[in-house]
Amino acid sequence: MDQLIQDKDKILKCTKHKKKQIELIQVIDTQNQNQNQSFFYCTGCIFEDKSFDNSNYLQLDDIVDEGHKSVIKRWPPINDYKIIEKLSDLCLWGDANVGIQEKIVDFFDKLRREIHCKLEIMQKKMVDQSLENTFSKQKLVEQYQDISNIIDLRNLLLNQEGQSTEKVQERYKALVREMEQKKDQSTSHLQSLLNLSEILVANINFEHAAQMRQKIMSQIDEITFFNQHLAQNNSLEANNSSCQQIVDQILTLVSNKTNFCSDTFLLSLKEQLQQANPLLLTSISRQIFQDNKSPIDFYRLNEEQLEQIREYVHHSVKLIEDKNYENQIKDSTQMKNFTSLIASELDLFDDDSRLQLNKFFIEVFPFLKKVNLNSKYSSNNIQNFLPLINFKQLYPSNLVIQKNRDNSSTITSQTNESAYYCFSDLILDANKKYVFRFQVKMKSPISFAFIGLTRLHPQELAHNHPVLDNLSLILTYENSFIKKHANSGIDNQLKGSNFQFKSNELLLELRVDLSNKILQILDLPNKETMLALSQNLESLLLLEKNLVIYVSLRGEQSECNLLEAKQVHQFL
Template sequence: MAPLNDQQIVQNIHLKAKNFNSTQSVHNQINSYFTQLKDEIIKKIDVAQKKAINQALEMPFGKEQILKRYQEISQIQNLKSLLMQDQNKSFALYQKQCKDFIQQVELNKAKNTQLLQELLNQCDQIQQLIDFDRLNKSKIFLLDFLDSLNFFEDQTQSQVNSDNNLNNNILPQQDNNKIDQLMKLISNKTNYCSEEFLNQIRQQLQKLSHFFEQISFDKMNQEGKKAIRFSELNDEKINNVNEYVEHLIKLQDDPQHLQSVKNSFQISNLLNVLDNKFNFISNNYRDNLMRYLIETYPFSKNINTDEMFSEEQSFNILRSLETNYIKEFVKIVKKKENLNENGQNFDNSQTYRVQQKILESFIFEKRELENTLKQFPIFDLLLLLKEKSILNELQFQKSNLYDGNQRIEIVKNMNNQFEISINQTYYQGSNKGITNCISQILERDKKYIFRIQFEKRNDPNYFMIGLMKNENFNRYYGYNDQMSYYFRLENKKMKYYGGYGIDKFVKGDKTQLLDENSTLELRVWLEGKQVEVLNYPDYSYKVEIQDKFKQNLSQKDLCLYFYLEGTKINKSQKKHQQLSNFENQSMEEIQNNNI
């Protein structure tokens, strides 16, 4: 015998071999099982067959009963007896009996029709007493059960089961009972099944457990979906969900329910708040919110809207204001914000100057008047009510970049025009490069038009106009802020070169040449994110800032900007500009009026 670490294994094998049944014994056991099963099944079938036949014989309406009932209703026997009477009787009497019979039949025609229809219905019911579809399904069920009998388990499946059993000894025990899984589906809280019904279902499922064990529950749910965990909600929440579902169904099927919800007290009050003109809600948003409030009404109907307002009277006053009043109020608030953004002190505002005049003419408490006008600088709005020139208020600054503060010359002539140039006549330094010249910070809500003419001293000359940030004024060239229009004067023509922000052609194209004496019109409206360059007065040429740079117009310290280039020749290079400010006019109005 080969050496082993454990000789007990050999002894165990001998013991098992002694106790094993022979192959013949296994065959006998199988034959015995099926013989016994067959006998018991045949006995059950015989009993069921006899029971069914007896029930059929005891049916209340067999063929004889149907014929007998038909004869009673139709009175065939009475007619037959009448016809078979002795012919020797008086003919008059016989005739009277026949007439009476016919008259009686005619009188009972409706009743007899009903009785015969009932008899016909009973005949149909007899055909339906035996449900052969159900019986055939039961037969298939029994045959499938017999097919599932398996004495020797598949070896591959046996190995899988063995591995699973091994894993179950290592991992925590899990509830894999498939009947329990089915019961979880059936007993979902939202089904409101009674305990009595659930107990009956469980009992019947347990009888069929053998078949359910063959069903794979691995893909019970749709891919990516899980059963809604209603069981984790309390009864109150479940009832709310049920009410919500019933509400949605009614909305689909019952127009009166929809109208009732629309007119409900809660939704009406919420819409009163929503429709306040100060909210500036779009119609599209309102419609979407209205649909949402209607759909979710079961959850909001218990909200106490009586306590919605802290000051309902104030709300109603504001709600009743006309649209024009609200627009004017918004203008005042916006003006205050613009003054704050531009760092303008109240003492320097137009409203402050009007306040001083008021105090000179009327007796007011100065502090109250000042506080009111600070909150509502209404007199600064008067600048927006009519066209007003800003030439008297316009200021220009010279950049320190490359000694621009020593080289730039700014002159306001008799025609109320500004002449800006590089004049190096008395400049002693060595810088000859480019520098900046800017205006004061532009107001965001104003719409500006700057008309500019250019004079060259060399051929070609390079020019840029546009906007730049005030804080970058002394740091670098304005065109770095990507809000500039770049062109050259050469061969007595004005030629676009571009590449610095104002490059989107609306009229004309890049190849179009303007006369060198042309006046360019620069239009600026920061709040509307518009910067445009046109040829004045023809307006046959129009270039605007590119969309990707419009975000730069949201900055708060933007100024009108000129690019000034020095030359080695000690002569002045001039730029003449005529400036105007048009208020309360859109860019479209300005263009249509050819201002």
């Protein structure tokens, strides 16, 4: 082996530092590297690389010395390297816990000296089971080798006599890239191997057997012709205390409030347990609950809350067993009222998200139906005036304005030459709050979109000539991003960091409350960013009259859709 490593060191020299040997190989984050960047590092490369991260590399010696007999940390590339660390730890456990069959035979040999005739059958049974079901380091390493292709990597490093470092590196790159493409598959297979190995390790429990042997030996030690009754009383008292603890724990589990057990049954069970064989009770494992699990504190809930839980469980089971039950919920008055209330919000989501949300509402229906939605929802709270909105052009232009069947409006630009304007014919009331929802689509890299307010003087209305006061948000489309233009009047960032989105489509909510100097725009559906009118322009919202919604577009096939127009009592 030493000779092989020496031969390897003579050939694998750093292409950058000719006198230095390759020490490390990059195995993580290789897909983000330049195609021409070396995966091999010598000590000189490490010193020069200011961003060097040791966790992304493997030592050649580790692969050569341990790759054929153990689990190599950081190989192969997977999503969760804790899996490999645990597999490596299991190998160490395997080294320290070899000879499980010998331990079983040794245990029964010791016990056989006291009660050898009655235990021979049990000994054979336990040995046979250990051969079938116990953990084996050899099996773990063999399966790890099949999944990780570590042997191929090791052979690549050992069998490169007569080849240049560049040739070896090209073969290495191909292997690494192949394994990185199988990341998900390797992760799944290694996780399965880890789960199975941990189960097999946990399946071996010598502590319980040792306790039973100690109890038997203790019973023998207590045989005496002196103070016999005292010894019996002491032993009986200890056993009774241990048994009572077990009885109390069993009763606590059974009497859980969600089981709705009768007092008569619990009293009868307690009497039977107290009369049970003490050896049977004391042999029950003290580890009652699963790791990191504890009982739910149902005893803290009142009867009404428990009834709600019972109803929810019954509802969930019925959803699974009765297909018509789901349709009954959808057709119920409560569900129709609820979906009507949030219909406008659901329209902001894609089909898959709406499907998941509707499924969730059905699952929690027992809780929804307890809310009196008729008293919460009134037509006075929200007034939809989308049918009243009609857009006009300033003058004949290349904008196409279409009023859709659902009363939404679609405005489309047909040219890249210049920006064209249009405005609504509904003058906004200064004492009302409005919410407008727009969808903007851009395709051309020179696209612009203006969304905001403009003012119309009565004498100019007949001439379709608005006065622009920069009460708007200007959007541009650059490098696949929709961004806010620097000259926007709606430019005051109230929420979020940057008003830019990697998409050619964007949903926006425009909020207008002239009397309170509010002119804001939010992204939808997340509402993670909010822009407001610049403070130096806010006074215009109070001074100007005849303010209307206006839209301006530039860029072929640029499109702006007015989806909603509502009057509200407050902004949500």
